[in-house]
Amino acid sequence: MATQSTPVEPGANLRVEVDRARKEADEPSSPFVRFGPDQPFRLDSGKQLDHLQIAYQTYGALNEERSNAIVICHALTGDQHVANEHPLTGKPGWWARMVGPGKPIDTDRYFVICPNVLGGCMGTTGPASTNPETGEINGLGLPLVTIADMVRAQVRLLDHLGIEKALAVVGGSMGGMQVLQWASAHPDRVFSAIPIACSARHSSQNIAFHEVGRQAVMADPDWRGGRYLDEGTRPRKGLAVARMAAHITYMSDKSLHTKFGRELQDREKPTFGFDADFQIESYLRHQGVTFVERFDANSYLYLTRAMDYFDIAAGHGGLLANAFKRETRFCVVSFTSDWLFPTEESRAVVRALITAGASVSFVEIETSGGHDAFLLNEPEMFDTIAGFLSAAASERGVR
Amino acid sequence: MATQSTPVEPGANLRVEVDRARKEADEPSSPFVRFGPDQPFRLDSGKQLDHLQIAYQTYGALNEERSNAIVICHALTGDQHVANEHPLTGKPGWWARMVGPGKPIDTDRYFVICPNVLGGCMGTTGPASTNPETGEINGLGLPLVTIADMVRAQVRLLDHLGIEKALAVVGGSMGGMQVLQWASAHPDRVFSAIPIACSARHSSQNIAFHEVGRQAVMADPDWRGGRYLDEGTRPRKGLAVARMAAHITYMSDKSLHTKFGRELQDREKPTFGFDADFQIESYLRHQGVTFVERFDANSYLYLTRAMDYFDIAAGHGGLLANAFKRETRFCVVSFTSDWLFPTEESRAVVRALITAGASVSFVEIETSGGHDAFLLNEPEMFDTIAGFLSAAASERGVR
Numbered sequence: 184m185a186t187q188s189t190p191v192e193p194g195a196n197l198r199v200e201v202d203r204a205r206k207e208a209d210e211p212s213s214p215f216v217r218f219g220p221d222q223p224f225r226l227d228s229g230k231q232l233d234h235l236q237i238a239y240q241t242y243g244a245l246n247e248e249r250s251n252a253i254v255i256c257h258a259l260t261g262d263q264h265v266a267n268e269h270p271l272t273g274k275p276g277w278w279a280r281m282v283g284p285g286k287p288i289d290t291d292r293y294f295v296i297c298p299n300v301l302g303g304c305m306g307t308t309g310p311a312s313t314n315p316e317t318g319e320i321n322g323l324g325l326p327l328v329t330i331a332d333m334v335r336a337q338v339r340l341l342d343h344l345g346i347e348k349a350l351a352v353v354g355g356s357m358g359g360m361q362v363l364q365w366a367s368a369h370p371d372r373v374f375s376a377i378p379i380a381c382s383a384r385h386s387s388q389n390i391a392f393h394e395v396g397r398q399a400v401m402a403d404p405d406w407r408g409g410r411y412l413d414e415g416t417r418p419r420k421g422l423a424v425a426r427m428a429a430h431i432t433y434m435s436d437k438s439l440h441t442k443f444g445r446e447l448q449d450r451e452k453p454t455f456g457f458d459a460d461f462q463i464e465s466y467l468r469h470q471g472v473t474f475v476e477r478f479d480a481n482s483y484l485y486l487t488r489a490m491d492y493f494d495i496a497a498g499h500g501g502l503l504a505n506a507f508k509r510e511t512r513f514c515v516v517s518f519t520s521d522w523l524f525p526t527e528e529s530r531a532v533v534r535a536l537i538t539a540g541a542s543v544s545f546v547e548i549e550t551s552g553g554h555d556a557f558l559l560n561e562p563e564m565f566d567t568i569a570g571f572l573s574a575a576a577s578e579r580g581v582r
Numbered sequence: 583m584a585t586q587s588t589p590v591e592p593g594a595n596l597r598v599e600v601d602r603a604r605k606e607a608d609e610p611s612s613p614f615v616r617f618g619p620d621q622p623f624r625l626d627s628g629k630q631l632d633h634l635q636i637a638y639q640t641y642g643a644l645n646e647e648r649s650n651a652i653v654i655c656h657a658l659t660g661d662q663h664v665a666n667e668h669p670l671t672g673k674p675g676w677w678a679r680m681v682g683p684g685k686p687i688d689t690d691r692y693f694v695i696c697p698n699v700l701g702g703c704m705g706t707t708g709p710a711s712t713n714p715e716t717g718e719i720n721g722l723g724l725p726l727v728t729i730a731d732m733v734r735a736q737v738r739l740l741d742h743l744g745i746e747k748a749l750a751v752v753g754g755s756m757g758g759m760q761v762l763q764w765a766s767a768h769p770d771r772v773f774s775a776i777p778i779a780c781s782a783r784h785s786s787q788n789i790a791f792h793e794v795g796r797q798a799v800m801a802d803p804d805w806r807g808g809r810y811l812d813e814g815t816r817p818r819k820g821l822a823v824a825r826m827a828a829h830i831t832y833m834s835d836k837s838l839h840t841k842f843g844r845e846l847q848d849r850e851k852p853t854f855g856f857d858a859d860f861q862i863e864s865y866l867r868h869q870g871v872t873f874v875e876r877f878d879a880n881s882y883l884y885l886t887r888a889m890d891y892f893d894i895a896a897g898h899g900g901l902l903a904n905a906f907k908r909e910t911r912f913c914v915v916s917f918t919s920d921w922l923f924p925t926e927e928s929r930a931v932v933r934a935l936i937t938a939g940a941s942v943s944f945v946e947i948e949t950s951g952g953h954d955a956f957l958l959n960e961p962e963m964f965d966t967i968a969g970f971l972s973a974a975a976s977e978r979g980v981r
Contacts, residue, residue, distance in 0.1 A: 228854040327854040387838040387862045388830065394863045395827045397856060398870070402819035404803055420801035428794045428827050431787065436921075439786040445893060453891055455627040455726040457796060457883060461890065463786045464793045471797070484856060491860065492852055494844060522835075522921070 201415055203271060204304065204479055205320070209313050211238040211299070211306025212270035213263050216343050217315075224336065230326035234315050237340045238306025239263050239298040242282060243290030245346070251581045252346045253288060253572070254337060255297040256354030256361035259486050260426075260478055262305040263297040266290075271477045280560060287569035292576065293350065300361070301336045302328040302486050304479035311412060311479040323409035328485060330357070330493045334364045338372060348372050350579060351572055355379035355557030356524065357486065360493050363506075363532065367495055370510040375575040377568060379516040379557045382528030383503050383535070384494035389523065392432055393487040396425030400480045409481055422480045423471030430470045435520035435553035439463060496535075503531065504538035512578075513543040514571040516564060518556040544571060600814055602670060603703065603878055604719070608712050610637040610698070610705025611669035612662050615742050616714075623735065629725035633714045636739045637705025638662050638697040641681060642689030644745070650980045651745045652687060652971070653736060654696040655753030655760035658885050659825075659877055661704040662696045665689075670876045679959060686968035691975065692749065699760070700735045701727040701885050703878035710811060710878040722808035727884060729756070729892045733763045737771060747771050749978060750971055754778035754956030755923065756885065759892050762905075762931065766894055769909040774974040776967060778915040778956045781927030782902050782934070783893035788922065791831055792886040795824030799879050808880055821879045822870030829869045834919035834952035838862060895934075902930065903937035911977075912942045913970040915963060917955040943970060 215238040218224065224232040240263035245252060255265055255278070262269075266276040266283050282288045282295055299307035302325070310325045341349065352365045352373050359381025366376040385393075400406055403421025407414050431439075443463040447453065450460070459465040499505035513536050517529035526547050536543045546567045552559045614637040617623065623631040639662040644651060654664055654677070661668075665675040665682050681687045681694055698706035701724070709724045740748065751764045751772050758780025765775040784792075799805055802820025806813050830838075842862040846852065849859070858864040898904035912935050916928035925946050935942045945966045951958045 323856075384844065386835065387842045387844065387860075388833075388835045390844070390860050391826075391830045391838060391862050391866055394858075394860075394866055395823060395830065398819075398826060398867070399798055399801075399823045401856070402798075402823055403801065420797075424794060424798045424801055424823065427790075427797060431790045431794065434787075436785065436787045436924075439790060443786045445783065445786065445789070445896075457722075457800070457887065459793075461786075461789050461793075463790050467790055467793055468797070488856065525835075 197417065198415060200417060200476065201412060204311060204417075205313070205412060207271060207306060208304055208309060208311035208479070209306075213238050213240045213299075213306060215239065215306050216340065218339070224339070226326050226332050227329040228326045232308060232326075234308070235336065235339075236306065236308050236312065237298055237336055239296055239340060240265060240267065242266055242295040243293055245294040245344075246581065248580070249346050250348075250350060250579055251293050251576065252341075252344075252349050253293045253295050254341070254349045254352045254365070255282070255288070255295060256337070256352060256358035256365075257297060257300065258354070258356040258358045259490065260474065260483075261358065262303060263299045264305070265295070265297045269477070272473070277558060281565065281568070287565040288353065288572065289569070292581065293572070296340070296344070298337050298340050300486065301333045302482060302489060304482040307336070309479065310409070310481035310485055320412050322413070322481060325485070327488055329489050330360050330364050331368060333489065334361050334368060337361070337365070338369055341372065348374055350576060350581060351375045351377060353377040353379070353568070356381055356554065357490050360490065363495055366511045366513070367506045370508045373511045374579055375512040375514070375571070377514045377516065377571065378529075378532065379564075380518055380521050380524050380554055382524050383496060383506070383532050385491050386528075390491045392428060393491055395428050396487060397484050399424040399428070400484060406480060411480070417475070418480045419475045422475050422478070422483060423468075425483060426474040427467045427471045430467060432523045433553055433555040435522065435551050437520060437551040438553055441551065503535035507536055507539040507541055509540040509542075511541060512575055513541055514567065515543060515545045516557070516567060517547045518552060518554070519547060519549050520551050521554040521556065523554040596816065597814060599816060599875065600811060603710055603816075604712070604811060606670060606705060607703055607708060607710035607878070608705075612637050612639045612698075612705060614638065614705050615739065617738065623738070625725050625731050626728040627725045631707060631725070633707070634735065634738070635705065635707050635711065636697055636735055638695055638739060639664060639666065641665055641694040642692055644693040644743075645980065647979070648745055649747075649749060649978055650691065650975065651693045651695060651740070651743075651748050653740070653748045653751045653764070654681070654687070654694060655736070655751060655757035655764075656696060656699065657753070657755040657757045658889065659873065659882075660757070661702060662698045663704070664694070664696045668876070671872070676957060680964065680967070686964040687752065687971065688968070691980065692971070695739070695743070697736050697739050699885065700732045701881060701888060703881040706735070708878065709808070709880035709884055719811050721812070721880060724884070726887055728888050729759050729763050730767060732888065733760050733767060736760070736764075737768055740771065747773055749980060750774045750776060750974060752776040752778070752967070755780055755953065756889050759889065762894055765910045765912070766905045769907045772910045773978055774911040774913070774970070776913045776915065776970065777931065778963075779917055779920050779923050779953055781923050782895060782905070782931050784890050785927075789890045791827060792890055794827050795886060796883050798823040798827070799883060805879060810879070816874065817879045818874045821874050821877070821882060822867075824882060825873040826866045826870045829866060831922045832952055832954040834921065834950050836919060836950040837952055840950065902934035906935055906938040906940055908939040908941075910940060911974055912940055913966065914942060914944045915956070915966060916946045917951060917953070918946060918948050919950050920953040920955065922953040
């Protein structure tokens, strides 16, 4: 069946890509810790992991009182490389604007820890990791994980680092879900919490977009039923399509219009063909292609699934207010143009927190940046977070 | 390379599907007319078609004065089978609620014509059609077509049927774009126009979603560079993913929430797997699979591209008001929860029409139905259209 559209045979580049992906999953370019069968890790699915590796990055220094630690929870396609050059792409960290000396999350004052999430592909146990017992790549053999599982792995990391209570847990999108889960399930470990652009449960529309992405990945014959790394290939086209669809949901209609409008790409007239005539098309294709270089397709399946399953209230008789206690101070942040996690979702969280008697600040930031605004240059967000953290630190006696 | 995810060999069902698709494209289950090289059809791309076939459906009877004809323009994935059983799916017509005896578009009073669009796959010349000269399937050999090309083909059909001026041209979504194009380019042929849930130009976000769909189709190895019908296959997975992504954009967040919420599909607990755990997932998968049975993937590429290129103002010095004259009476309809073609787009059209001195009614209908509301049971839309048409008919002396 040799036709022009049969996938190309894995060439040199693809082999390099596969090798780098496997290397980063097993021997990450950041600190990591391994737990063995003496400390089995129980999952929400009822299964357990006899081997757990957690990769993480840190910035700044832990103070003597161990009271200045801030945990950053990354989003679906993020990782622990918050403020350093990314080991695969060479690009600056995804939150370099937020984290660093003199930045809103000031590493001169705080000790920042960002773990790669469970199910991820940058060194924490995930589908691309090799099982130390069998020497085989986990692939779909890894049990499904939940947001609560991710957070329990992070609690274990804090235990390992000797940190009893984080000064703050901060994150946007899937990171924000983890923040809510931290505060809900481990309130004694969280002094303050900053959930950004997130919700307490994944909506039907959110699940729908994720399902499209998963189907795009699984429709790619190079996915090989999830065994692509074993077979030395990667479902690049499918994952690129998934990323393209998702990327649209991260931006607002207005920001797409402002950024691209109907502008043509390096041409004066449309070509009357299927090339990327419009700038928005080449932009999206670029997003797809670059994503594939740094992300594992099975991880994408696992993490989207974890988000779909997320529904904090479900574990508390359907009442979100029951999910929270009053221990933690909250700063909830949403963005006006975020249609993936609209402000309404944050308001529901805020109402529940107030009902639970927690201390809550809530800021809805006016921006056209869409869901991705939490990654962008949003001065009001920076000021809000810097101010809230500083107050929390002072209250806790952090100098 | 035999692995579990290699596409299955074309089996009996696929052959039947391919044969039916080809039959419907060339010998449709509806009236059709063929034009030969003596009447070449010029396209916006500068190319021309020496053979043009137009398939269409009619309902009701043309009156003696030939003054009661209503042209219905169908949407991206619609066709001419407005109010009769669909020849491929056996389902009722897509606008059976709107068109028929005693219905808002009353076939006891009006003569309804719905042509399959140029580039379609139900009998009007499109990529799935066989070129009568070469005996080959057009595939990507067909030049790209525009909304203006589609409308010019429809004008030719009206000439053929001896109808000088339509009482009304009506359509939603891509159908609405055609309505605007009719009124703009052929004002002397249109007594009244009802553009629904559409806009005068495709937005950046609209183009983005279409590009995702096209990439999903073209990523499917069974697309075979567009030659799948020649090779007896169909890019079913890719087209299903494209449809799934598009379908989300046709519904509102609220309607998805009301219809599906986070309800599980025939189970009490999530399976911790990648099956369709949530009802929204099985619903979307079903949408994908059923679409593939009735629609041609290359047609999907051509028609999405035609929509992307649509920008009426661009041909009139960038001023939308210059695109319209005062001849035609307009009734513009939009829906509050339509985020694909938001009301704002309709307002821009209304403003331009007012500037042009045209007579305009504008109705924004309160509904959670999203973009697809024009296909749903929306009594206010029915009343609006019935009333507007009746007034137009009376004005024109149609009994």
